[in-house]
Each structure stands twice: as structure tokens, then as C-alpha cells.
Amino acid sequence: MPIREATLDDWPRIWPFWHRIVAAGETYAWDPGTSEEAARDLWMNPAKRVYVVEDDSNAVVASAYLTANYGGPAAGIANAGFMVDPDHTGRGLGRLLAEHVLAEARTAGYRGMVFNAVVETNPAVQLWTSLGFTVLGTVPGAFDHPRHGPVGLHIMYRAL
Secondary structure, three states, X not given: OOEEEOOHHHHHHHHHHHHHHHHHOOOOOOOOOOOHHHHHHHHOOOOOEEEEEEOOOOOEEEEEEEEEOOOHHHOOEEEEEEEEOHHHOOOOXXXXXXXXXXXXXXXXXXXXXXXXXXXXXXXXXXXXXXXXXXXXXXXXXXXXXXXXXXXXXEEEEEEO
């Protein structure tokens, strides 16, 4: 499936699954009630390089962003966010998009990538570890999961 840089015109095709995922309150430490405008400002921020995956019908089925995690002398460490439309999970889109973003981060000159708040019950933890990320630490009970109660947030890292 093709991966390309997103444009602002893609937002209306990202928003439905972005909202569905964040509103579920299971995998992102963002307010489940985030408005569409606030979500667009967060995801499509000009400081981020945003990507989309399109299926054969040109529907956007996944998106990711790449940005510096820190500024100044620490700007060589990247951060990224990933979302796959729940109707399209289990097809390898997360891995495809992750491999693309990791390659883009290396090309952009980042030396490593960090995820600041990976919910420990998120199935993506297995994907990240299979791609070479390690858990640097876990903030215990930091995330109020709607089904599991308080669970930890992992800080994960990988050198590029």
C-alpha cells in the first residue's frame, strides 16, 4: 500500500479513525474528548512530518507523524505517533508505516527515537519491541485504562 506525506486535505479522512481511537481511551494519553480542531492542530502540526497509508480505493487507512522529541542540543532524538484505522488492523499496516517512519527519521538525521507514553497494555508494545525498541522505564499506574484500571506508561527507545 502506498505511503505518502499527508496534506491538510487528508485531515477529514484521518479524523474519523483518530477520533475513534482516542475516544476509546485505551492507547493514547490524550483527552478522549479532544475536539476535531484541537486534534487537527495536534496531529497536523507544521512542526511534524505527517504520513498516510492509502488502500486500493485511495481511502486513508493509517497515519503517522514524525517530529523532534526535544529541542536544542537534544533535537537529534525523534518522536512519532501512529494510528491504524481499527477496521484495518491485523494487516501489517502498523509495521509497514513504522518501518517507513523509522527510515524517514534516519534520512532526516535523527540518531534515535523515543516514545514518551506507551500504554503497557497496548498491543503495539509487541510491534515496537520487534522493531528494536526497549522499555527504558515504566511509570506505574499512570494511565487510567477503561477496562484494566490503572496501568503503566512505558518510555521506549531505539537507536537509529
